[in-house]
Every structure is written in C-alpha cells, then in structure tokens.
Amino acid sequence: MKQEFGGIWVGEKDLTRDESFMTAAQNEIQNPSLIDALGQQEVVEDLGGNRRDFLKVLGFGVGAATMAAGCDIPVKRAIPYVVKPEEIVPGVATYYASTFVNGGDSCAVLVKTREGRPIKIEGNELCTMTKGGTSARVQASVLSLYDVNRLKNPTIGGEEVTWDQLDKKVIETLSSARSVRVVTHTILSPSAKSAIKDLQAKYANVEVVTYDPVSASAILEANESSFGDKVIPNYHFDKAEMIVGFNADFLGTWISPIEYARQYAKNRVINDVSHAKMSKHVQIESQMSTTGSNADNRILIKPSQQGESIAYLYGAITGQSVNASLSTETKAALNNLAAQLKANSGKSLVVSGSNNPAEQTLINAINSTLGNYGVTLTFDSASLQRQGDESDLVQLVSDLKSGKVDTVILNNCNPVFEYSGIEGIKEAFEGANGIALAYEANDTTATCDIVAPIHHYLESWGDVEAKRGHISLVQPTISALFNTRQGEESIIRWAGVADISSDQPYYEYVKAAWAKNAFTHQNNYLSFSSFWDQSLHDGVFSYEVKGSEGSFKGDVSAALRGISKSSGADLEVQFIEPITIGNGVYANNPWLQEMPDPVSRCTWGNYLAVPVGFDGVKKFKGLNNLSDGDLAKLTVDGKTYVLPVIQQFGQAPGTVSVALGYGRHIVGDAGKNIGTDVNASISMKGGRAQYYATDAKLSSKTGKEQYYSSVQYHHTMGVTAEDKKGNEFNADEAALAPGYGNVFSGFQGALTDRSIIRNAHVDNIKQATEDLKHEREHHQGLNAETLYPYDAYRKEKYEVGHHWGLHVDLNACTGCGACTVACMAENNVPVVGKKQVSRHQEMAWLRIDRYYYGDVENPNVVYQPMMCQHCDNAPCENVCPVNATNHSSEGLNQMTYNRCIGTRYCANNCPYKVRRFNWLDYTTADLFPANQVDVNGEALPFGADNLTRMVLNPDVTVRSRGVIEKCSFCVQKIQEGKLTAKKEGRKLRDGDIKSACQSACPTGALTFGDTNMKSGDFHDKLESPLNMIVLEEINVRSSVTYTMKVNNRDKSLEA
C-alpha cells in the first residue's frame, strides 16, 4: 500500500499532530506535567520547596558569600616538573599516532594529549582506509581509559595478588593443563598472533578459538568454498554505481563501517548539478538500519525470507527459475533489481549480512555473474577485520562439558554474554580453569579464577593489520593508570619469550617482529631504526598484497538447497547490533549510551521497534496498538522479555526488531540495569549464529517504561498545528503571537511548513535547484524589508577579518553519530543519564535530527546535523537580560557562562532549539559542590569523579549548574588556529581550523571555514546551487548552510 506523503516528519506524533506533542513542542523547556501529558508514567518530583526552604537557601547564600569574602584566598600551588620531558610544553597539546583497536574494530588515530593526559581522539589522515575518518566508538574510546569500573589489580579467586604470584599460578595451571583454549575476538595484531604461537610452542595442546561478538563467519566460509581463501574481500563501494545490501549494515556496524562510509559517500555527493550523477542503493531488510535509512529504495522482507530473496535475485540475474514464497510485489521488485544490476555489470556490488554460508555463496555467485570481482570487490589487500568462527565456540563448549578441555584463557572477550544462545555455555566456562585477560569485569570473567587486568589501548604497544598489508602501530600515550599489564605482555611472559631485562618487553617484541616482517616490505629506509621512527610517527604503513585472482568455483545448486526457508510465521524478530555499544562490548561507555541511535533516536537501552500501520486516513497505529514507551512482552522460543516499544516507520509488517548488547549482567555503573539481554534468543543453527527468530509472540501493552529515553520528539523545530477551525499555524510562532498563523504558509517543509529540509530526486535536480533558487529569492526579498538592512552592516562589521560558517552536506551524512560524540569530548559536554534524558534534558550541543519523507509505510530518511546556527540576527541574543549571549565581529554567537543567570529566555527564543540548560551540577563545577547533591535523589552524575574528569579539555570551561550552553563552533580551536597563524606570521589558510565534528566525520559531510575567504574547499562548497539555509524565511541570518537531500529512488523497485 502506497501512501505518498508530501512533506517530512519525525514520527507518528507529529504526523498525526498528537495534541500533547504539539503542546510540548511549543515549549523549549519541558516541565514534568508536559512529560506526563506525553504519556509518561508519573514522574515523582521532589522539587517542591516552601518559604522556609527559600529562606534557608537565601541564608546559606548570604552566609557563604560573607564567608568567602572574609576568608583568605586559598593557597594554590604551582608544581613544575623536576626534569621536564622534552616533548611536553605545558599548555600545548602533543599528538601521537596510534590505533584504536577492540577485537575486529580498528581505526588509525591521532591521540591528543595535554600535560601527558590523552583527552581526544582524531582520525589519522595518512591512513588510506579511513583518510582521517572516525566513528562514535573510536571517539568515545578515550573515555573508557578513565572508566572507574576498570579492573585495577591482578586477582586470584577475587584476592588481590602481585603479578609475580599471578604469573607463577598461571604457569602452574598451564603446565598441568590437559588442553588449553585461548578464547578471543578477532585478533588484528600480527605480533599478538605470534605471541600466541609462542605460547602454543611452550605448552602442549594450546589452541585458539576465535569468534566475533557479532558473527560474519558465513562470509569467510563461503569465500573459502567459492575462492579458496578464507577471508573477507576488499570491498570498493566507491567503484559501485549500484549497491544492493541484504541486511548488511555496512554504514553502521558491518565489518569496516568507517572505510565503507567514506567510499559510499563519494558517489552520493552531488558535486556538479549540471551533470548530476549518483549511485543507486537498494537495501533489502526488515528493520530500518542505519544503512537502510540511507538507501534510495528499501525492499521490506521478513528476516527468514532473506535466503529466498537472495536466491530469487540470483535466479532473476541468471535466468534460472527459483521457487520463493515471496509476495508478488517483492518478486517484481527483485526482477527489476536484477535487470538493473545486469545493466550495471562490473560496477555494482551486492553484499549481505546473512550468516548462512549457502546464502553468502549465492551472493558470491551473483557478484561473480555480474563481473564485479576485480572491480568493486577484490582479494587484493583483503580484509582481516572478521576472522571469528563461532562454531569453534560451540565445539569448545561441548569439549569443556566432556572434559576434553579443562583450561581457557580469555583474551578480553565475553562469550558467556555474547553467545548465551549456546546451550550451557555459562556452566561450561564455570567448570573450566579460567584465566581472564580482561579490561573490565563481565559475565565471563566472573567464571574465571585468575584475572589479569589489561591496559587500555592508549596505554599499550601493539600493531594492527586490518587489511592484508595495511599495518598500523599502537603506541602508549600515558603510563598505566592502574596496576595492569598489557594482555600480550602477559602472554609472552607466560610463554617465556619476554625480554625480562626490558622495562617494556612487549615493545621490544613488537619492534623485533617489525624488523623481521614489515621492514622487509619496503625500500625507502635502509636502517630499521629510521623505518621504525617513521612508522611510529605516521602511525600507518602499507604495502601491496596481491590476492588470488581465482574464479568462482562455489557449488550453486548446493547453495540453493542450503538457504534458509521462509518460515511463514506471523511475527518474526530481527536482532541487530547497535551502532553505539556493539554486542555489549562498549556497554560501559556513557558517551555511547547517551548517543541516540541514528534511526530510532533511542538512548540508554534497547527498544523493541514495532511497525506502524496506517489506516488510510490520518491514524497510525503501532503493532498491537503499541505506542512509544509502552512496555510489552515479547516471547521468543518460550523465553519472555519485557521491552519498551518504539514505533518504527519502515519496519517490515509482521516483524519486530531489537538491539543486542544491552542488559549485561556484570557491567560497570554506566551499563548497569540498562536495557534487556536478548542474546539468549540467538539460535545457533548449524553452529552459526542466526540473528533472527521466527517463533515470536508479542503482547499488547503491559505498562509504561518509567524513563522513556528516545529523543526523537525533543527539540522539535518549526512544528505546524491546526487551530479549531482547521487552519494551520506554526506552533512555536503561536507561542509568541496567537493567531499569527498563516503568514508563512506555502513554504517548503509541509508538515513543519517551514524550510527545514528540502529533497529532490536526482533526475529532477535541475528543476529542484530552480525551485530552491526561486524560494530563496522570495525569502530574501521578505527579509530585505527591514529598517536595518543586513547587507549594509554585514559589509561594515563582518566582512572585516573573519566570519565563520559551516557547510553540511546532507548527501554525505549517514547519521553515524561520530560528530556528536566528538563534540561531547571536545567541549566537555556532560552526560546526564537515562532519567534526565527522559525529561528532555540531554545536553548534547550537536544533535542529528532524523526526518522521514515519502511513502509513510516505507519512507526515505534524511539526517540533519543540527547545532547552533550562529545567526547574525540571532533571536536569542536580543532577549538576554544580562547580555550573556551576544555576537562577535567574527560572526560567532558567543555564550558567556560566567555572565549567564539562567533565565532561559534565549532557549525559548531559539528557532533551532539548540540551547541547553544545566539543570544539575553534572560535572561538579559548582563553587559549593555538595550542597544539593541529594535534592532529587540523584546519584553522583557521570563525569563527576576525579578519574573521569581527567578526560576534560582544559581549554574549555566546565559549566556549572544554572547556565545555558550551546555549540560554540569550537571557538577554542578557532583561537588556536588563529594564534598558530599569527605566531608563524602568515595568513590563515582554508582548512587550518577544523571543528571537532568536521574532523570526526568519516564522509566529509561537515566543512568549517571562513566565509570571507574567497577561495578554497569551503568557499567552493558554499557556491553549490543545492545549498539552503534552514528557516531562512525568519531572517535570523544563519551561518550554517545545508545542501538539499538528493535521492535516487526508483519507482520500479518499490515493494
């Protein structure tokens, strides 16, 4: 059923103009009664004060002020170095090249350190895979270094011991062990692998069990049978003009998302409107994934239909007839898709997230038939990012049960949680002699007697080979904070190959390995030490590794028999890896917990996404009449979970989906009691994890979630409502002047009736840019009717010196959220926790608004990063009674915290809803820190302890309670860039200053620069005819420019 909708919308509530939502959207500052009106469970508020309290507080204030005035100034100490390290200048950041690595996830990075503390992660532009891009996980990794819940000392049976005692015990255990298994996630480090080999050489019967928290083992197996190489090919999304993804979230979580996002965006950005061309992306999936949300077309299928869809597509391409119980529409769409793929032979790419080797073999067959091998996917520099095979883990569990294996060494992994779907895995591990190399306590370390705490990657030496021949180095940027030891060092010590005379035996080990291997692959350096120094400086080193050019020799007919069959069940569940916390690997990172999921916009917990039905008139209903924040019982194979619900547009009918990784049982403070563990329902068909279930039942509403923490309706811009007579008016305008309704009607944006997002089909782009030009002229004409012509004062005021601006290319933005976490890290933005998020009080300066457009049952999505627009005619500035927010000559909308008295008028008056108020003392910056800690029964906020505070950027003020804050365009980076230019006595250059969001972005969607600069990348981007200004018609003179969203949706592929 098609239901084309003319405009853009956020969710069901604004689509239906839900009354409570409309009321709420009128107010920037939400009070509890409004949240209640939105259907919340009653929030118990204890904010009520009376006259006595007022007098108490007043008395305290006066008394404190008097005391402070009367006391001497406390003595502050200035403590210099005894011997100053040459490379440190206090007050100047030092950067080291290193590599973020966690299992199969890796990214070459630069680590920014101040006075010896790592405080920020930047991408390494020398890396040919990422070209300086990062992800949210990479950005957040610096926070886990300062995790208060880290394991801090070696323990045996829970008792603290010395390392010598631990080593002795481990060596005893290993020597007397019957059979030992090293259980690990994918190991990317060649040196670590060789360390394990040394261990195997020393002790008999040591074998390695590699698995991944979310498996891609079917691809490995399929490639082994199809091409004889058990590896993941090197995908080139930038060379593909037609991309088809079968439930592969390659822009979010699948294998190497940073690299793929960069490649993908290359063909999605419109550089030249007159010759507009973009790739076409079709995603075939049941839940709306980050990747699916970027697709031009989504073909909705049930999870169990994936195999048949792949087979049907294969049949349609090769002309074989394949039986598939798919709907007629789906079949028609797949037939058209096959035709288009054939037309794009040699420049298309089909990928699948399926974990069935037969299905992956068919995918190989499709790519092979289309002639894509050697172009869009090659075996040169093949990817090593997933090497795990969970069938080994299944085998291990049975070996442990039978007693064949009695000892396990855990290499920083958590199989008991991640693979709780394997029958009896917990008991099996409990029965073994466990030796855990672990960063934090988890469900599996709890089964181990010996726990050897490991370093964070920022404290470690190491190397990472993410793709064959792409090696990068890991170097420490801080001494170990606690009594921990690098995992690899422990292994070489146990293997007896450690150079005990050295302070850092593993450093020597890695160096020796490089001398033997990497050094021989280059000709630029004659001496190893200069090669090593250069590699350490660059962080990356690559050489060519040719792969097999073999032809496809898979058994297609066996594969066609081996695919999963459509279940025919009424309701199926898809389990997805969240882009934020992975399968629980990053669950204790508050930045990632608070980052909203790009699609569902949920934070702090996993929500059950249910499809939205449309009654054809104006009513939308979630499955089983479930609404956002309702609790419902989901029964999967007899296991029952109580989950909060979110209505999800684009969710295939008859399916629900839920994220993995939440609800870890043993986890630190941030992840405790957050979400529900659903891992037990991952079935292990044929030894391979299947991330869906077909036997599912969903109840109707059983209750309300106490703290519903999706942010999709928070900070809504330009909402249009209807008055009693049915006339439309702008809701937030009405807050200012009732009855001011229809003045602005007729502008783009439909539901919101404002120019917030514009979109166009790539084929109509010329017309769309004409329309846009016309509309902008109209806006500008209206805006020119003023007593204070902007152009005159702009010339005088803003064209002297600099005038900062930001360009956001919505066609490059994939919604991944790296920028939002980078912003929190750079600007000391506090984490507020689930309860505060449910009160609309999240503090993020940069949010990524997600809008739907098109067909309500299968919509397209556009992501819009939204931050302070630094308006030259800013409405917030005019209403501040104390002039705490005002405009600089460089076009910055300045927020001066020490002047702010917290009236929040500015937040109320901001049309973009980007100002945030510090309701509580989140980072203990207050002068009298503890005086009101217990007012609301709040626990000590994240980031309030001294360890976590080490991550703070010393160049940015830590805000105290009662002040407003917002995006500053990273003014500290602007000032730093200007100062560097001044010190060097040269002009500022384009690209000298990069805002935190820009440098974090993997696709180059954000570009910061000086609008007065008449050449350069930023200037060129500002010239694009696709550019528009959000809410240009209200004459606030924003400094942020967005592009129109262009899609390549194909009517013939709709199903």
Added chain:
Amino acid sequence: MTLKYFRFCTVLFALLMSSHLMAQPSADAGKTLFRNYCATCHAKDMKTASTGPALGGSEERWADYPREDLYGWIRNSQAMINAGHPRAVELWDQYKPTVMTAWPNLTDDDIESVLLYINQEYTKVPETNSGGGGGTGAVASSGGQYTWLYWVLAAALGALALILMQYISGLNKLIAARDGEEFIEKPFLKRIFTKKVISLLILAAVIVGGYTTVTNAINLGRQQGYEPEQPINFSHAIHAGENGIDCQYCHDGARRSKHAVIPATNTCMNCHSAIKNGSNFGTAELTKIYASVGYDPTTNRYIEEYDKLSKEDIEKIYKKWISDQYILSNDDVNTLDKKGEKLVEKQWKDIVSSLTNEQKDEIQGPIEWVRIHNLPDHVYFNHAQHVTVGGVECQTCHGKVEEMDVVAQASPLSMGWCINCHRETAVDFKGNEYYANYELYHDQLAKGEKEKITVEDIGGLECQKCHY
C-alpha cells in the same frame, strides 16, 4: 617507565625552525637567538661582564680581523685559540679557564642577527621610566596631610551642634515657663537620637554597607599585591636584575604556550650545578634544589635511584655538604663547632619543611611553589599571544620583577584592567602577514582615516576572546 615517545609535531617544529633559519638577518631574530644561545652567560644589557664578557662593542674589537674570524670565534672559540688567532688568544688569557660553548649550527645570517641585536641593545638609551600599562595601585598620599583638618572641622561642627541643642532646649524651657507649662527635660541621649536622626543613621548604614559589600564583592578573588612566602627564597632581583638572565630563559612557555611555565628543577641545574653557593643565603636555599632533584654537590653527581632513598640517607648527604661548606667558609674552624651544628640543623629543618607539605611527604620530587597570578577557571589567557604575537614586555603586566626579591602581584588582573589595555594597545599590522586579512583597516590606515588599529577594533573586547 621511560617511554620513548616520538613527537608527531616534529615535522611542524622542523618547518618552523627552517623558515626561521631562512630569514634575513634582523634584530628580532637576533633577540630570540640571543635568548636561546647567549643569554645564559652574557648579560642582556651588553655592558656588564657576566660569566662571559660584555658583548657590546665586540664588532669594533674584532674590526681589525676579517668578519669570518668573528663568525668562527662564535661557532667554535677553542678551535681559534688552538689555531693561535691573536685576538682569540688575547681573550682566552683574559677569561680562561671558562670555555665558551661551541655553536656550530649558527649560520652567518644568524650571527649577523645576533650582532644586530647586540648593537641595538648596546646603543639603546636607558629609559628613565619604562612604566607600561601596569600601574601598581597608587596610594593617594596627597590627601593624608590634611586629614587632621577634617577631624578638627568635624569636632567643631559637633560642638556647635551640641551648643545649639542646649540653646534650643533652653529656649523651649523659657517658652514652657512663659506659657506656664511644666517643662520635662528629656535625657541627653533622647534629645540627640530623635526618630529623624535614627532613620537617617539607618539609611546611612544601609548605603555604606551596600557600598562596602559591592566593592568587596567585586574584589573577591582579586589579589593585587599578593606576596606569599615561597618554599625557596628565590630572588628575581639577583637572577633577572643583577645577572640579567632573560625572563624567557626560565619561563620558556611564555613564547609558545598559554602558560609561562614555572621552570623545572633541571633548568635551575643548568647553572647551579656549577654555582653552588648563593650570594644571599649560601647553602641554605640552593641545597633545596639539590634535594629536590637528587644532585650531590659534594661529588658533582646525580644520585642513582634517588627516588628510593630514605629521609635519613638524604639528610646525611646534604648535611655533609652544608657542614663542609661551613668549614670551608670559616678560616678559623677545622671541624664543625657548636655554631656550625646549630646552623646545619636549622638549614636542614628549613629544607625539609620547604620541600614537604600535607600532601607531599617526600623530600624528593618537585618544588611546590605558591602560585601568585591566579585567574578564575572561566578565563582563558594565552602568554604566547601576548609575548610572541603582541610583543608585550613581561613587565607590562608583572611589574619590575627584576627588582623584586620576593615576587608580588603587580597588576590587579581584573577584567577592567585587561579591557583597558585592549582598548589602548595598537596592533602592529605591518609586522605580521596574518593581519593582511583585515583589508578594510589597511585601507583606512592608508587613507589616514584611522590613526591606529587597536586590539578592540579586531574584536579584542568580545566575550569569547577570553571566555569559552
């Protein structure tokens, strides 16, 4: 754990250095070079001899020889002496055994720059009043001599008021007597403190109280004149004044960082590994440095594994040094006498109390100075911007530190004080290509529409220049 880090910014630094080396000779470049290479041994005024000779006029003294000889002398003096160059030998006879450090990396242009700077400093007419913007809060002394007059006047008026009061009371009494009424005389105090007077007094109290509260509130956290006692009696007057060591020799962050940087102990050791007796306090203060860093002045060696020594071991080492020096400096004592023992004990106690505090139990480790210039957390101040870019003299804000034995905060460091300077100070548009961006201002300057461009004109008063 000694980690061998490799600086990512090495390349940048190298670039900086190379651009620097390629420059034409200039006094400015010479200043930096002088600071980095020469200032340790040669006095900054170029007129007085320090460890090395005064450099003023050296060009004339070398005028008889080819220029290359002078270059050679600066690059490697010992080579010239060994080669028997007459001027070189003459100088060696005068200054031996002090050897001048060789600077083989200096280019001819570098040396010319230094010579330019030396000449500039040598020929500079000493300023009688170098007072910059940093006026210390002047005390209004002129009012003082007339204070007594006010008191006399006030007393006279008070007496007059009393007399008048008595007079009115008398008149009232007379009126009462005339009208035949009984006159009840009010007590004296009641006659003074009428309702009107009381309300006036309260009003006055509120005004005075309010005024004082506001003034004090504004001054909260400001500490002009703050002159705390430091763990070491370090005298800037001796180091910067008498010996003319450049400020940035020790405070080397000022030119490149936001912090001026309190020097690390090893910076002190550059000189004090040789100069072991202070001119004011002998061993009393210098031994603190040695005890902090672990240097044994008796053997001229750094002590191995100093971190692990006990308090008693450390005590032995430095007490020996102090007593040896005591014996050496007194011709008439051969062993430690009573007076000496007392002195050693006293000095040692002082050393321990200076190097330790409630948080720091060990003698080893950094010297914890008392921070004098404190800005609130919400203020961003960058030394490099002011020193390197703005060319502001240290004294402008810090006062005449070279005359201070104990450093005191010279300026109020208040926002008004900062703003005032930003209003008045002109930006040097010519010297820095960065400012080429401000085309309109260049035009205005060229046309004479503006006399100067102040820091204010380029946004120096805006909030987010200092608060973010």
